[in-house]
Amino acid sequence: MSNQNPGRCPDCEGELSVVDGGQPWCTACEWNLTVYDPQVLPPRGWLWLERWGHGVATRLDNRLFTENHRSPAERSHWTAARVLLVAISTVLVLTALGCLIVGGMLMLRDFPSIWVVPGLGLILLGIVLRPRFGRGPRKRHRLRREQAPVFFALLDEVASAAGAPVPDSVVLASEFNASMARYGLRGHHSLSIGIPLWLVLTPQMRVALVAHEVGHLVNGDPSRGLLVEPALSTFRRFAEATGAERTLGYVFDADRGGNRGIGQLLFELVLWVISRVFLLIHIGLSALGLREHQRAEIRADAVAAHVAGSEALTALLDRSALSDVITTAIGHAAETKPPLRWSELADRLHQGRTAEMTQYRQLTQRGTSLWSSHPPLGLRSSLVESWPQEEPTVALTASQWTQIDEELRPWYTAAHRAVLGARDYRPDSEATIR
Ligand SMILES: [Zn+2]
Numbered sequence: 001m002s003n004q005n006p007g008r009c010p011d012c013e014g015e016l017s018v019v020d021g022g023q024p025w026c027t028a029c030e031w032n033l034t035v036y037d038p039q040v041l042p043p044r045g046w047l048w049l050e051r052w053g054h055g056v057a058t059r060l061d062n063r064l065f066t067e068n069h070r071s072p073a074e075r076s077h078w079t080a081a082r083v084l085l086v087a088i089s090t091v092l093v094l095t096a097l098g099c100l101i102v103g104g105m106l107m108l109r110d111f112p113s114i115w116v117v118p119g120l121g122l123i124l125l126g127i128v129l130r131p132r133f134g135r136g137p138r139k140r141h142r143l144r145r146e147q148a149p150v151f152f153a154l155l156d157e158v159a160s161a162a163g164a165p166v167p168d169s170v171v172l173a174s175e176f177n178a179s180m181a182r183y184g185l186r187g188h189h190s191l192s193i194g195i196p197l198w199l200v201l202t203p204q205m206r207v208a209l210v211a212h213e214v215g216h217l218v219n220g221d222p223s224r225g226l227l228v229e230p231a232l233s234t235f236r237r238f239a240e241a242t243g244a245e246r247t248l249g250y251v252f253d254a255d256r257g258g259n260r261g262i263g264q265l266l267f268e269l270v271l272w273v274i275s276r277v278f279l280l281i282h283i284g285l286s287a288l289g290l291r292e293h294q295r296a297e298i299r300a301d302a303v304a305a306h307v308a309g310s311e312a313l314t315a316l317l318d319r320s321a322l323s324d325v326i327t328t329a330i331g332h333a334a335e336t337k338p339p340l341r342w343s344e345l346a347d348r349l350h351q352g353r354t355a356e357m358t359q360y361r362q363l364t365q366r367g368t369s370l371w372s373s374h375p376p377l378g379l380r381s382s383l384v385e386s387w388p389q390e391e392p393t394v395a396l397t398a399s400q401w402t403q404i405d406e407e408l409r410p411w412y413t414a415a416h417r418a419v420l421g422a423r424d425y426r427p428d429s430e431a432t433i434r
């Protein structure tokens, strides 16, 4: 948030907020809050599409907020979007199966004969169209129970309080993020905890983080199910295979590829059109799928509020909204402060911005997009605050947290090295005394 004075709100005379020369908005009455601001949400492809998507997303966010205000909505199993995604997936799977069967029959017809050619073609098409189930993390990347018994005890306790199964594998990642992924035909689950994020959280926020991810296993996440996977990934693969990254400028670039004939140019042009069609279909379907996923995020938040307490969850969401501020500060502090002190630093930064928290929450709403997997953080924290406040069900003792920190120390050190890059670590005296 920049400090330049953008003036006063025309509606309520309140102070305006603005991001680096973008469009101002009013924190007090939300005047101009929902306009599209490329400064906050730079277009990833077509500007018109991003602007349109932002407008639709803002309306859908409002609806999501209304649906979940005061109490989280029950899971609705069959929305129109889900019916469409499942229907498309079914057609794709049946087509793949049909290609394989008919291809095989053609191959065998009067074998060997000219029928081998179309037969082989159909079989290849069937292979390309087949549904993918994803692979789990490699064994050597997984955190083993004996490496971190207290951490796993926390995971067990959270899963039991949430009424969820314990994830099949755990990975400690280097992102400022956490996630739950599904893999394999039988639907195994892998929990990924980003250590850089983990390190800037208070103990109870960490419980909320794990509880949110485990919360995804309670009500099921319809957008991750096997039934919708083909619809959500096939057209992306087709767009990539036909050269989605090629722009028209690239196709017409005369300096490229020496002497291309008119035939080759036409071929590339047709391919360009085909890839755009696939891309548009994919963009449309993923917008539907991601909105389904957003509802699952709210339900996971409801589980997290129950397990870790509403206060810790709101604090976690607000802290995530401050991630840019925090990661920048950690980047500087890493030279003198060990990872075990990063959460203190984040606490101070967070407390120093309590008065501006509404602005930071509004900023996340301003950055909303039809292609976000998560509802804006500000919308989520406001929803959690509107629900009946819950006390924590799971809370660890200080000595248990010390044990967890000890178990995860090698990953903390690795995260520290990654932040430092080529710089040296020179601990200040305060840090060495501890
Ligand atoms: Zn105003």
Ligand SMILES: [Zn+2]
Pocket: 212, 213, 216, 297, 300
């Ligand atoms: Zn989530």
